[in-house]
Amino acid sequence: MRARRLPGSLACFLALALTAAGCGLSGGSDDGDATAGGCKVDKANVGSGALSGDVKGDITFQTTNLKKDFGDYFNGVIAAFEKEHPDTKVKWIDDPGDATFTQRLVADAQGCTLPDVVNINVNTAIALTKTGYLLNLDKKAPDAGKPFTESMWKSSTYAEADGTQVHSVLPWYSGGIVQTFNTDLMTKAGLDPAKPPTTVLGLFEDAEKVAKASDGKYFAFLANPQHRIPADWQQMDIKVLSEDGRKFTFADDPKTVQWVEAMTRLYKAGAMPKDSLSSTQDPANVYGQGKLVYGPTNPNFLRFIQQNNPTVYKKTGVAPFTLDALGHTVGAPQYIGVASTSKNAVTALAFARFLTNAENQLAWAKDPNVVIFPSTTASLDDPFFQSVKGTDPFAEARKIVASDRKTATADEIALTPGELNAIVAQIQLAMQGKKSAQDALDEAQSKANELIEQAD
Numbered sequence: 001m002r003a004r005r006l007p008g009s010l011a012c013f014l015a016l017a018l019t020a021a022g023c024g025l026s027g028g029s030d031d032g033d034a035t036a037g038g039c040k041v042d043k044a045n046v047g048s049g050a051l052s053g054d055v056k057g058d059i060t061f062q063t064t065n066l067k068k069d070f071g072d073y074f075n076g077v078i079a080a081f082e083k084e085h086p087d088t089k090v091k092w093i094d095d096p097g098d099a100t101f102t103q104r105l106v107a108d109a110q111g112c113t114l115p116d117v118v119n120i121n122v123n124t125a126i127a128l129t130k131t132g133y134l135l136n137l138d139k140k141a142p143d144a145g146k147p148f149t150e151s152m153w154k155s156s157t158y159a160e161a162d163g164t165q166v167h168s169v170l171p172w173y174s175g176g177i178v179q180t181f182n183t184d185l186m187t188k189a190g191l192d193p194a195k196p197p198t199t200v201l202g203l204f205e206d207a208e209k210v211a212k213a214s215d216g217k218y219f220a221f222l223a224n225p226q227h228r229i230p231a232d233w234q235q236m237d238i239k240v241l242s243e244d245g246r247k248f249t250f251a252d253d254p255k256t257v258q259w260v261e262a263m264t265r266l267y268k269a270g271a272m273p274k275d276s277l278s279s280t281q282d283p284a285n286v287y288g289q290g291k292l293v294y295g296p297t298n299p300n301f302l303r304f305i306q307q308n309n310p311t312v313y314k315k316t317g318v319a320p321f322t323l324d325a326l327g328h329t330v331g332a333p334q335y336i337g338v339a340s341t342s343k344n345a346v347t348a349l350a351f352a353r354f355l356t357n358a359e360n361q362l363a364w365a366k367d368p369n370v371v372i373f374p375s376t377t378a379s380l381d382d383p384f385f386q387s388v389k390g391t392d393p394f395a396e397a398r399k400i401v402a403s404d405r406k407t408a409t410a411d412e413i414a415l416t417p418g419e420l421n422a423i424v425a426q427i428q429l430a431m432q433g434k435k436s437a438q439d440a441l442d443e444a445q446s447k448a449n450e451l452i453e454q455a456d
Contacts, residue, residue, distance in 0.1 A: 036340035037132045039112035045340050051140045053346040056087035059116035061351065064101065064334075066119070067094035073364055081354050088347055102127055109133040114339040116348035117355070122332050122414065125169050129158035134168040135338045136160070141349060144170060147358055147376040151328065155409035156335070169335035170356045171375035171410065173364070176401030177329050179319040180295035180302065180393075182287070182312065189213040189293065196319040200232045203294070203322060204262040210293050211271035221294045222283050223272035225263065225427045226420060230413050231297075232259060237325035240413050248419075248448045251441035255325075260430050260437035267431045277428055288312055297321060299401055300371040302394045318397040320404060329404055332412040333375060373405045380405055415448075422447040 034043040044051055066074065078090045093115065095101060102124040108114045114133055128134045137144045145153040148171050157165040183193040189210040197203040207220035221227070230240050230250075238253045250256050266272055273286075287295040288309035295301060295316065306313045321329050336356050342348045354360065361374035362382050374380060385402035388395045415423070426444035429435045435443075 037109055039109075039133075039341045041341050042343070042345065045135065045140070045342065045345050048139055050142060051135075051346050051349055054087075055085045055347050055350045057344040057347050058089045058091065059342070059344050059348045059351060060091045060093060061117040061355075062093045062095055062115040063119045064095050064097035064121075067092070069369060070364070070367065073367060077355055077360055081351055084354075085347070085350070088351075090351060106131065106133075109339070109341065112341050114341055116339055116342040116344060117352045118337050118339065119172070120169065120335050120337050122335075122410070122412070125158050125335050125337065128337060129166065129168040130161055132161060133340055135340050135342075135345065135349065137167040137170070137338075140345075141353070144353065147356070147378065149375060149377050149380070149406050149408075151407050151409050152333065152375050152405070155411050156333070169337045170352055172334045172336050172356050173361065173372040173374060174331045174333035174405070174408075175371070176299045176373050176397070176404065177297045177321045177331065178299055178397045178400050178404070179297065179321055180287075180397075181317050181319075182290065182293055182295070182315050183317045184315045185210075185214075185218050185290070185293045186317075188218075191293075193317045196317070197322060199322050199324045200236050201258065201262060204266060207266050207271040207293075208269055211266065211269040214270075216270055218291050218293065219273050220266065220271040221292055222276040222279070222281070222286065223263075223267050223274070223431065224276055224279060224424070225431070226424045227283060228263075229420065229423060229427075230415060234330055234411075234413060235322055235324040235326050246452060248445045248452070251438070251445035256441055257437045260427055260441060263427070264431045264433070264437065268433070277431060299394070299397045302397055303371060306394060313393065316393045318393050318400060320400050328407040328409060330412040331408050331410060332414065333410055373401055375405070377406065416451070418451050419448045422451065 033040050034046050035041060036046055061078070063074065074092060078092060081090060082088050095104070105114065105118065105120070105124055106127050109128060109131060114128075120128065125134070145167065152171045153167070156167060156169060156171050158168055159165055179196050181193065181196060186193045190213055191206055191209060197206050210218070210220040233240055233250060233256060236255050236259065238250055238255050240248065240250045242249050267277065283292065283296050284301050284304055286292050288305055290312050295305070302313070302316065302318070305316060323329065336352045338345065338348045338352050356375070358374070358376040358378035361376050362379040362384065364370065365372055365374050365379065366384055380402045385398055388399045423444040426435070426440040426447070430437050430440035
């Protein structure tokens with residue numbers, strides 16, 4: 001499994017939390033108390049042995065910025081759970097999910113007030129697992145992984161304080177990734193829309209053909225490397241980080257040099273707008289103007305084009321993302337965790353499993369106001385994802401991504417803004433011919449590793 005690492009500021013915060021609250025789980029001390037993190041808890045919440053008991057009592061459920069748009073859905077799920085378990089009551093709260101989200105949740109955990117069931121992202125899962133504030137599902141619910149795709153469940157593990165990798169969260173929903181392209185422009189460039197590229201460097205080869213044919217009237221994609229890092233590198237199976245996640249290693253792989261040299265050739269050849277190298281313009285807007293062959297990879301982008309540029313939408317083709325050397329795609333799903341400090345862990349776990357079951361995941365995915373993909377095999381096999389009528393680009397993308405989600409893993413590497421900026425700045429110099437690819441990568445790696453060291 002690929003290393004995951006907290007952003008620097010969060011790592012510092014977590015270090016303080018560990019110092020202040022202690023860490024890990026304890027099945028009991030001399031006076032018979034059990035602890036999770038720095039909190040006294042029910043002995044059944046920690047140690048070995050699956051949770052058991054009646055599903056009853058009150059719990060708190062927290063989502064992240066979902067109440068405004070999806071109140072009817074979640075109220076329906078809660079009502080159905082309470083109907084199935086008449087002696088339960090679920091209180092739903094919604095966090096705005098801003099930049100201090102993880103810090104707040106870790107602070108809540110330290111104060112022994114973490115919600116019983118909580119919607120969290122990767123970084124928060126890392127923090128709460130390491131500090132012992134989430135149930136170890138391998139021990140407390142050994143069959144919890146059955147509904148989920150094998151690859152997603154296998155990759156959704158996080159390290160406890162002693163380094164042991166455990167399942168502490170249930171995979172929930174994720175976005176998808178797909179190739180999108182303007183079929184008319186591909187044809188003009190002498191490319192076959194029925195045979196889109198299958199590798200990153202293959203995409204770059206096609207982009208060179210675009211440059212030769214377009215004469216500056218349209219382009220392959222935007223030049224800013226921030227749009228492609230680290231996704232391209234992961235798909236090429238470049239080792240971006242060391243196994244422990246404490247050191248960048250991308251400059252040591254010859255494939256990364258190939259990538260930078262190819263980007264440099266494309267920029268020089270005119271495959272990208274010259275003014276887009278350091279620009280933060282949105283590729284979706286430029287694609288919608290009919291000036292890019294290749295569009296963004298988020299399926300939700302297709303909805304944007306359909307609504308704002310219907311003429312371009314009709315010319316848009318979709319295909320599976322470039323699996324490349326990695327052989328599958330990666331992503332960062334949203335998760336559902338159960339607090340190890342819960343005073344009603346049996347009910348909390350039952351609700352978490354109910355919320356993430358195939359039926360409820362599929363019901364939400366069908367909401368026309370959202371473009372999400374479930375993590376359960378049965379949901380992804382539903383005709384909603386597998387049946388495509390006509391040639392509608394969005395419907396086709398939905399089917400492609402649903403199939404992709406069956407093999408996708410949760411091993412996406414997230415760079416901090418500082419790390420991304422340090423890396424991109426050096427690659428931009430290489431693309432301008434001011435540095436060799438290797439020199440730029442060496443300097444980028446050095447600067448990014450300095451940032452890691454500063455955060456330690």
